Amino acid sequence: MNTKSLSEAARDIKPYRPAPPIREIVKGQDMCVLKLNSNENLFLSRKQVQEVLLEAAYETDPRIYPQDEEQQLRQQIAKLNKIESDQVMITTGGDQLIELLFSLLSPGDSVTAVSPTFSMYPRAAKQRGVKLVEAMLDPDFSLNPEKTLELAKGSALLVICNPNNPTGNQFPRESVIKLIEGFDGLVLLxxxxxxxxxxSLAELVSEYDNLVILRTFSKAYGLAGLRLGYCIACEALVSTLREKYMMPYPVSNLILRAGIKMIEQAPTVLEAVMEAKQERAWLTSELNKVPGVEAFSSDACFVLFKTEKPITGVYEALLSQGIIVSRQTVFGTEYLRVTVAPRKLGERFIEALREATR
Ligand SMILES: Cc1ncc(COP(=O)(O)O)c(C=O)c1O
Known part of the structure; x- marks a missing residue:
């Protein structure tokens, strides 16, 4: 491997370019930027989460490697999900699990992803040089398990995002189970x-040894900036991945402790989730009242919508008003995806969208 061969191998990998940083959008203007492009939890106050982090910092000795914080966090996660702690592995965000599973594939293998879906799966496939088969949802975003299994035949890995990003819908439980039962290789759910x-299908990992579930603290648990996630799978798979394929300290003792403290705050998190669900219903209905806008129902903390006006203009007009949303391509057409936010922010967004689509 040298610099030239590395850059040649990377030719087809699109750089991940998140939206411009908030500071760049503000450009010295008196503007409060509304970041609604990454599905973060704006229902927990910054202060609440900062306090958790401060407490974690006071209890952490950064001079030493993590001790038993990882075990403590695994136990709490297990309790929360009604599983065993040896069915849990901690990761640096959910993304690390995607990277890890794809890294276990060999060139020549193929992966099937129920699509359109989260952009990190095609990216990971390109990084690994494996073929990606896109098992397309029906036009109404519904999943056809038989068709999917037919397309997935011969793949080493089947990826199902549930609820699906960016469409937002959760597939029927029986359909997902059909996929897990009918697929020969590993299923990343x-x-x-x-x-x-x-x-959640977390409790099924005892039953299906090909099921690997990705979970994260970045969304409902409000810790996107700290990069903490976890994997739920059967004990044998967790012990192989954790003990043989992970580096020993993927997550710092400070962040592990913050995770422990955040789980102690689970009732507050649940309250924030309940509020987000109510606001999701409000946002979807308000979006559909905007002339020329069609929004789709969601089981996640974001809503996908399309506009009659070209998306680029709408996106730019929102950005000029300090509102960042996410551009998404679904079945070859451009859509926008917006994070569900507390009512005041939601109202500001709807008002800006009315302006942008006029
Ligand atoms: C579907 C899905 N999976 C995984 C992730 C990765 O989350 P993180 O690495 O922040 O845990 C995201 C982030 O947006 C996502 O949307």
């Missing part, structure tokens, strides 16, 4: 938005 949805 991405439940990053589970807390906002109707169900």
């Amino acid at each position: 991405d439940e990053a938005y589970q807390e906002y949805s109707e169900y």
Whole structure:
């Protein structure tokens, strides 16, 4: 490997370019930027979460490697999800699990992803040089398990994002179980938005040894900036991944402790989730009242919508008013995705969108 071969191998990998940083958008103007592009939890106050972090900092000795914080966090996660702690592995955000599972594939393998979906799966496939088969949802975003299994035949990994990003819908439980039962290889079930949805399949990891579930503290648990996630799978798989394929200290003792403290705040998190669900209903209905806008129902903390006006103009007009949303391509057409936010912020967004689509 040298610099030239590395950059040649990376030719097809699109750089991940998040929206411009808030400071760049403000450009010295007197403007409060509304960041609604990454599905973060704006229902928990910054102060609440900062206090958790401060407490964690006071209890942490940064001079030494993590001790038993990881075990404590795994136990709490297990209790929360009604599973065993040896069915839990801690990761640096959910993204690390995606990277890890794809890194276990060999060139020549293929991966099937129920699509359109989260952009990190195609990216990970490109990084690994494996083929990605896109098992397309029906035009109304529904999942056809039989068709998906047919397309996934021969793949080493099947990825299902549930609720799906960016469409927002959660697939019927029986359909997902059909996929897990009918697929020969590993199934990565991405439940990053589970807390906002109707169900989780976490308890099924004892039953299905090919099921690997991704979860994160970045969404409902309000810790996106700290990069903390976890994997739920059967004991054998967790012990292999954790003891053989992970580096020993993927997450710092400070962040592990913050995770422990955040789980202690689970009732507050749940309250914030309940509020977000109410605001999701309000936002979807308000979006559909805006002329030329069609919004889709969601089981996550964001809503996907399309506009009659070209998306670029709408996106730019929102940005000029200090509102960042996310551009998404679904079945070859551009859509926008907006994070559900507390009412005042939601109202500001709807007002700006009315202006932008006029
Ligand atoms: C579907 C899905 N999975 C995984 C992730 C990764 O989350 P994180 O790495 O912040 O835990 C995201 C982030 O937006 C996501 O939308």
